[in-house]
Amino acid sequence: MPMQRNRLYYFLLIVLTIIIGLASRHFSNYLPEIINLGLGDALWALMMYWMIAFVFPAASIRNLTAMALTVCFLVEFSQLIQVDWLNAIRSYRFGALVLGQGFLWSDLLAYTIGVASGMCIEMNLMRRRVIS
Template identity: 45%
Template sequence: MSPVPSTSPPVRPARGRLLLPPLMLLVIALGLGSRSPTVAAHLPRFLTAYAGDTLWASMVYLCLVFAWPRLLVRRAAAWALGLSVLVELSQLVHTPWLDALRANRFAALVLGRGFLLSDLLCYAVGVALAAGMDLLARNGPPRKGVV
């Protein structure tokens, strides 16, 4: 007697949460370092201009997959990019209470201060990098001869 095939979708394996906190700390350190005048003096202008925003979006992705370890990579990427774009668009809104909140250094790191169109491209790159690394971590490197 053969087994009855299951009609329910397979359960997605959860990501290992053990590696995510150190990775998140590394991303934070790199992002803050890219904005530090001491470190920035030794980096190319391109990196100091765009690395922080790129890493910020990567951090949004990491936070999402930490909170929901079974989230599909494409959904995590879509949510991370959507949230990043919403935060950037919120920088077009200037109410007294929101500007006062953004005057706080921590809130400014999370919410930003002013809208820049180039940040949207940085967010797309940051999410793509994080999602790509997630796929590599889950599936391993591409096998030789497989496209």
């Protein structure tokens, strides 16, 4: 029988990840620079993992991981496209948070860490029967 996630849990994980992400920006002066370098991107990818789990509650963890990484990588590679209308969207805070500003290879690593963290957290919570 395919797994069916409880959307309420995943909604709460999305909100919690957003709160942690905003807090990490607010308190960035207190964190080591090596952490600040990729923390926001990793948390953004983690949030993307939870959002895709929310939208596709019956997806396998493998498919969910693949979808999340694909979205994250496509958004990053889209930053190589510099057209006026897309740059106009990126000029607003929300647009910059969602679409990013400039392509960095290191962001791909941060996204991979964020999505892998989501996968590991989910597998651990499922094993403990905290979420389903």
